[in-house]
Amino acid sequence: MRTRGPRRPGTQTLSRRQQIMRAGLAVFSSAGFHGASLRDIAARAGLSQAGLLHHYPSKERLLRAVLSWRDDKACRRLGDPPPDGLDLIHRLAERPTAASAREFVQLDVIVSAEGTSADYPVHGYVLERHARVLEMVRRSFERAAAAGELRPDIDCATAARIVVALMDGLQLQWLFRPDAADVEGDVRRCLQPWLTTGL
Amino acid sequence: MRTRGPRRPGTQTLSRRQQIMRAGLAVFSSAGFHGASLRDIAARAGLSQAGLLHHYPSKERLLRAVLSWRDDKACRRLGDPPPDGLDLIHRLAERPTAASAREFVQLDVIVSAEGTSADYPVHGYVLERHARVLEMVRRSFERAAAAGELRPDIDCATAARIVVALMDGLQLQWLFRPDAADVEGDVRRCLQPWLTTGL
DNA sequence: GTCTATATACTGATAGAC
DNA sequence: GTCTATCAGTATATAGAC
Numbered sequence: 001m002r003t004r005g006p007r008r009p010g011t012q013t014l015s016r017r018q019q020i021m022r023a024g025l026a027v028f029s030s031a032g033f034h035g036a037s038l039r040d041i042a043a044r045a046g047l048s049q050a051g052l053l054h055h056y057p058s059k060e061r062l063l064r065a066v067l068s069w070r071d072d073k074a075c076r077r078l079g080d081p082p083p084d085g086l087d088l089i090h091r092l093a094e095r096p097t098a099a100s101a102r103e104f105v106q107l108d109v110i111v112s113a114e115g116t117s118a119d120y121p122v123h124g125y126v127l128e129r130h131a132r133v134l135e136m137v138r139r140s141f142e143r144a145a146a147a148g149e150l151r152p153d154i155d156c157a158t159a160a161r162i163v164v165a166l167m168d169g170l171q172l173q174w175l176f177r178p179d180a181a182d183v184e185g186d187v188r189r190c191l192q193p194w195l196t197t198g199l
Numbered sequence: 200m201r202t203r204g205p206r207r208p209g210t211q212t213l214s215r216r217q218q219i220m221r222a223g224l225a226v227f228s229s230a231g232f233h234g235a236s237l238r239d240i241a242a243r244a245g246l247s248q249a250g251l252l253h254h255y256p257s258k259e260r261l262l263r264a265v266l267s268w269r270d271d272k273a274c275r276r277l278g279d280p281p282p283d284g285l286d287l288i289h290r291l292a293e294r295p296t297a298a299s300a301r302e303f304v305q306l307d308v309i310v311s312a313e314g315t316s317a318d319y320p321v322h323g324y325v326l327e328r329h330a331r332v333l334e335m336v337r338r339s340f341e342r343a344a345a346a347g348e349l350r351p352d353i354d355c356a357t358a359a360r361i362v363v364a365l366m367d368g369l370q371l372q373w374l375f376r377p378d379a380a381d382v383e384g385d386v387r388r389c390l391q392p393w394l395t396t397g398l
Numbered sequence: 399g400t401c402t403a404t405a406t407a408c409t410g411a412t413a414g415a416c
Numbered sequence: 417g418t419c420t421a422t423c424a425g426t427a428t429a430t431a432g433a434c
Contacts, residue, residue: 035233113312116374169364193392
């Protein structure tokens with residue numbers, strides 16, 4: 001049991017799970033599912049390929065684990081309770097600041113792209129996540145509308161589609177040219193004309 | 200020489216190049232560079248893998264050929280001379296109507312995503328294309344601004360970043376749910392508040 | 399220009415020792 | 417829980433006949 005529990009914070013060693021998730025993130029994010037190799041991930045996690053498959057019995061299951069690990073982190077980053085209305089939308093547009101930020105963004109971009117194929121191993125997951133995000137943003141707009149922060153002629157579903165698309169596209173631009181992109185600012189500027197606040 | 204020239208329109212047979220480009224489009228668009236196999240592409244084009252490599256000496260060169268073939272078609276679709284100002288932007292937001300439309304969109308999405316990695320075989324091409332599109336849209340906004348169609352407080356570089364990102368993101372949404380997406384309409388709605396036209 | 403055959407390398411996954 | 421060894425499959429690319 002001792003090996004399963006999380007180590008004291010500040011300790012040098014990471015749990016096996018942490019090591020594997022980080023290695024999986026690094027490899028899947030830069031090569032996608034198709035381009036990634038279990039041997040590469042295993043080596044980065046400090047164990048053999050067979051050792052890796054002991055923890056996650058297939059490449060697909062490993063990717064699923066990395067994705068749900070990512071989802072957990074993303075949820076936790078939003079805070080508890082998560083923000084509401086326009087606050088949530090601005091929060092989603094903030095780039096994470098950790099050193100692994102780029103990897104998380106890249107993982108999202110590449111898995112989303114690969115996941116558009118119906119025969120992708122985690123196609124269903126990608127589809128559902130896309131719908132879930134869209135729905136979450138739509139609800140946020142509806143809360144904002146109920147609070148009178150949104151101009152009454154704005155359709156919440158449309159606004160959600162536009163903002164989510166914008167974030168996805170700006171993420172890509174940020175990956176290509178981190179210095180030339182301004183994710184948070186551009187989202188804010190796109191949003192502005194829809195708001196009731198005078199500015 | 201006879202085999203090189205394009206066949207009479209309406210003829211059943213396609214040139215080898217056409218066959219290979221179409222097969223490459225189909226496979227690369229659904230699996231990306233990493234997930235595609237030359238054998239698969241060759242089989243769809245109706246020849247052996249070695250036969251395919253006679254025309255394009257490596258997988259990378261084949262992808263390059265498919266991408267520049269795609270670029271040619273995209274350019275030609277814009278018309279000659281290409282539209283200007285806001286017309287160009289609205290034109291870019293129109294989905295192509297051919298049966299292979301989905302494949303072209305998917306190729307763009309997956310190659311862009313894979314291409315964010317610095318060690319991707321055609322990373323340089325993807326990067327340059329991204330910059331080229333952004334620049335083209337920025338110029339279009341500047342022409343529109345010069346024609347007085349744009350509100351004077353709109354920054355053209357910002358508008359270009361936002362519109363390009365929006366198109367990329369809406370493309371992705373269209374791939375996931377073709378019925379629920381409205382690429383052309385959403386671009387128009389996002390653009391509207393920036394225009395001088397009263398509506 | 400197209401083929402078969404092959405070289406060489408790597409893939410995901412399994413078996414079994416420790 | 418981790419390893420070595422291995423299997424069967426597939427990959428890209430090349431050689432050489434036709």
